[in-house]
Amino acid sequence: MKRNITCADNYEAQKLASLIYIKEDNEIFIKGILEIIENEIIISLKDKSAHSILFKDKSQAESFADFIQSVIEETNRITTTLVVEDVVEITKE
Numbered sequence: 001m002k003r004n005i006t007c008a009d010n011y012e013a014q015k016l017a018s019l020i021y022i023k024e025d026n027e028i029f030i031k032g033i034l035e036i037i038e039n040e041i042i043i044s045l046k047d048k049s050a051h052s053i054l055f056k057d058k059s060q061a062e063s064f065a066d067f068i069q070s071v072i073e074e075t076n077r078i079t080t081t082l083v084v085e086d087v088v089e090i091t092k093e
């Protein structure tokens with residue numbers, strides 16, 4: 001399953017892609033979603049840090065949260081991420 005998520009700009013897209021970085025054992029760094037505020041999502045990482053990501057609008061933030069939830073719950077896993085300008089293409093299986 002593939003989803004294109006539009007961020008506020010290229011910087012936010014690069015940040016999002018790096019935060020869902022796939023390690024050698026195919027785990028992601030995102031541990032959970034702490035809060036969604038309009039077009040911003042606060043995520044917690046496995047290193048216990050928290051980061052903010054700005055999306056184009058509220059619907060993009062909600063779309064990402066919905067898409068990534070099954071990965072956080074370990075039902076699915078991320079296979080690839082690709083950044084093109086302000087869009088992150090995320091593929092999961």
